[in-house]
Amino acid sequence: MGIGRETNATPRLIILLVPVLAFLSCAKQCNSKVLPRNQDHNQHGRGLTADANPTCNVDKVVDVMNFGAKADGKHDDVMAFMQAWQEVCKKSAQPAKLLVPEGTYMSSPVIFQGPCLSTQPVIVEVKGTILANEDLSAYDEDFWFLFEKINGVILTGGGTFDGRGASAWKYNDGGSNFPTMMAWQSIKMNDVDNGVVHDLCSVNSKFFHFHVTDSSNFTAYNLRITAPCDSPNTDGMHISSTCGVQVSNSVIATGDDCISVGPGVTNANIFGITCGPGHGISIGSLGKRDQEKDVCGVTFSNCTLNNTTNGVRIKTYASPIQIKASDITFQDITMNNVQNPIVIDQHYGSRKKKKGVRKPLVKISNVHYKNIRGTTPSNVPITLACSAAAPCDGIEFCDVDLDFVSDDLQSKKHPNTTFTACCTNAKTTFSGQNKVPICE
Numbered sequence: 001m002g003i004g005r006e007t008n009a010t011p012r013l014i015i016l017l018v019p020v021l022a023f024l025s026c027a028k029q030c031n032s033k034v035l036p037r038n039q040d041h042n043q044h045g046r047g048l049t050a051d052a053n054p055t056c057n058v059d060k061v062v063d064v065m066n067f068g069a070k071a072d073g074k075h076d077d078v079m080a081f082m083q084a085w086q087e088v089c090k091k092s093a094q095p096a097k098l099l100v101p102e103g104t105y106m107s108s109p110v111i112f113q114g115p116c117l118s119t120q121p122v123i124v125e126v127k128g129t130i131l132a133n134e135d136l137s138a139y140d141e142d143f144w145f146l147f148e149k150i151n152g153v154i155l156t157g158g159g160t161f162d163g164r165g166a167s168a169w170k171y172n173d174g175g176s177n178f179p180t181m182m183a184w185q186s187i188k189m190n191d192v193d194n195g196v197v198h199d200l201c202s203v204n205s206k207f208f209h210f211h212v213t214d215s216s217n218f219t220a221y222n223l224r225i226t227a228p229c230d231s232p233n234t235d236g237m238h239i240s241s242t243c244g245v246q247v248s249n250s251v252i253a254t255g256d257d258c259i260s261v262g263p264g265v266t267n268a269n270i271f272g273i274t275c276g277p278g279h280g281i282s283i284g285s286l287g288k289r290d291q292e293k294d295v296c297g298v299t300f301s302n303c304t305l306n307n308t309t310n311g312v313r314i315k316t317y318a319s320p321i322q323i324k325a326s327d328i329t330f331q332d333i334t335m336n337n338v339q340n341p342i343v344i345d346q347h348y349g350s351r352k353k354k355k356g357v358r359k360p361l362v363k364i365s366n367v368h369y370k371n372i373r374g375t376t377p378s379n380v381p382i383t384l385a386c387s388a389a390a391p392c393d394g395i396e397f398c399d400v401d402l403d404f405v406s407d408d409l410q411s412k413k414h415p416n417t418t419f420t421a422c423c424t425n426a427k428t429t430f431s432g433q434n435k436v437p438i439c440e
C-alpha cells in the first residue's frame with residue numbers, strides 16, 4: 001500500500017447536501033451528510049453541475065498501458081493502476097479519464113483515493129478484464145478496489161472485475177464470525193459522493209461484489225453480477241450509511257443476497273433488478289453494531305426473483321440496539337419458485353446461540369408489500385417474526401398473489417398446497433386483493 005493514500009486527515013467543511021427528497025419523513029438523516037471539502041472549488045457543487053454525459057467532453061485520457069501495465073493476466077499491474085489514478089485525480093484539473101483498454105490484467109489491491117482536482121467527475125473506464133491476485137497475502141485490508149474520499153467518480157466501460165473468489169471461499173464458513181480482515185469486497189466505495197457505476201460485470205468476488213458505505217448520492221445501473229450459488233457471502237451489492245441511492249436494471253446471481261440495504265441508508269430507490277439464484281433482496285442485517293443509524297425510505301420495485309431462498313426480507317438481530325427501519329416499500333415484485341417470499345425476521349442470527357436470550361429492539365414500521373406475484377414451494381409464504389419488545393407496526397399488504405409450486409426435489413404425488421401465514425407481534429393492514437392468508 002502507499003501510493004495514493006494520504007495519512008493526514010483532509011480538512012473538512014460541513015456542507016449541507018440538498019438532494020431531491022423522495023421521502024420527507026427521512027429528510028433529517030439525509031441532510032446531515034458531511035461532504036468532504038474539495039479544495040477551492042467546492043462551491044461548484046460538482047454533482048449538481050455534472051454534465052449529463054461527461055464521457056463526451058473528457059480532455060485527458062490516461063491509459064494504464066502508458067504506466068507499465070503488462071495486460072498479460074500474470075504480471076501484477078497494481079502500480080500501473082495506482083499511478084494512472086494519481087495522474088487523473090491529483091494532477092489533472094481538466095476532466096480526465098483513466099482507461100483500462102481491452103486485455104486481461106492481474107492486480108493486487110488498488111486504492112483510488114481523492115479528493116481530486118477536477119470539478120468534473122473522474123471517469124474510470126474499464127474495457128478489459130481485471131483478475132484479482134489469488135495470493136491472499138497480498139491483501140491487508142478488506143477490499144480489492146477501493147474508491148475513497150472522492151466527490152464525483154464514474155466507473156464504467158463494459159469490462160469485468162473477476163475477484164477469483166475460489167481462493168478465499170474455502171476459508172469462509174458463511175458464518176458471521178468470519179474475520180473482517182478477510183472480507184475482501186471486490187469494489188468498495190467509502191466516503192464517495194456522487195459516485196456512479198454502470199455497464200460493468202463483476203464475477204466471483206471473494207466477499208461482497210460491491211460495498212458502498214459512508215457515501216451519498218450513489219447511482220448504479222446495467223450491472224451483471226455473478227458468482228456460484230454456493231459461494232459464501234458473495235452479496236451482489238451491500239449499501240450502508242449512505243443517503244440517496246439509486247440502483248437499477250441489473251442482473252444479479254450470487255451465493256448470497258442480491259442487494260442488501262444495511263444500517264444508515266436513507267432515500268434508496270432500487271428497481272429493475274433480476275435476482276437469482278441467491279438469498280434474495282434484503283434490508284439488513286440491522287442491530288449488529290452500536291453505531292448503527294436508522295434505515296428510512298427504501299423502495300424496491302419492478303424486481304424479478306428466480307429460485308432464491310428468500311424473496312423480500314428484513315432481518316434484524318436480537319440486540320439492545322434501538323434503531324428504526326421505516327418507510328419501506330416492496331412493489332411490483334415477481335417471484336419464481338422463491339422459497340420464503342415475504343420475511344421479517346427480528347431474531348436473525350440468534351437462533352444458533354444458546355445462552356442469553358436477548359430482546360430484539362430494532363423497530364420496524366410502515367412496510368408496504370404491493371403487487372407481489374409468483375410462485376413458491378413453501379406452505380408459509382409470509383413470515384413476520386417480530387418481537388414483543390419492539391412489535392412491527394403498519395405492515396401493509398396490497399395485492400399479494402402467490403401460487404404454490406411443487407418443489408422438484410420433493411415428491412409431486414401428494415403436494416400439500418395449503419398456505420398458512422406465520423406472524424408474531426405484527427400489526428398488519430390490507431388493501432386490494434390478497435390471495436394468500438395473512439395474519440390479522
Ligand SMILES: *[C@@H]1O[C@H](CO)[C@@H](O)[C@H](O)[C@H]1NC(C)=O
Pocket residue numbers: 018019020047048049050194195196217219
Ligand atoms: C447525484 O449524482 C448524479 C450522478 O452523478 C447527478 O447527476 C445528480 O445531480 C446528483 N444529485 C445530487 C442531488 O447531487
Ligand SMILES: *[C@@H]1O[C@H](CO)[C@@H](O)[C@H](O)[C@H]1NC(C)=O
Pocket residue numbers: 249250271272273274302303
Ligand atoms: C422493469 O424491469 C425490467 C427488467 O429489468 C425492464 O426491462 C423494464 O423496463 C422495467 N419496467 C419498468 C416500468 O421500470
Ligand SMILES: *[C@@H]1O[C@H](CO)[C@@H](O)[C@H](O)[C@H]1NC(C)=O
Pocket residue numbers: 306307336337
Ligand atoms: C429454477 O431452477 C431450476 C433448476 O435449476 C430450473 O429448471 C428453473 O428454470 C429455474 N427457474 C427459474 C424461474 O429460473
Ligand SMILES: *[C@@H]1O[C@H](CO)[C@@H](O)[C@H](O)[C@H]1NC(C)=O
Pocket residue numbers: 251274276304305306336
Ligand atoms: C427469471 O425468470 C423469468 C421468468 O421465468 C425469466 O424470464 C428470466 O429470464 C429469468 N432470469 C434469470 C436470470 O434466470
Ligand SMILES: *[C@@H]1O[C@H](CO)[C@@H](O)[C@H](O)[C@H]1NC(C)=O
Pocket residue numbers: 379380416417418419420
Ligand atoms: C399442510 O401445510 C400446512 C401449513 O404448513 C399445515 O398446517 C398442514 O398440517 C399441512 N397438511 C398436511 C396434510 O401435511
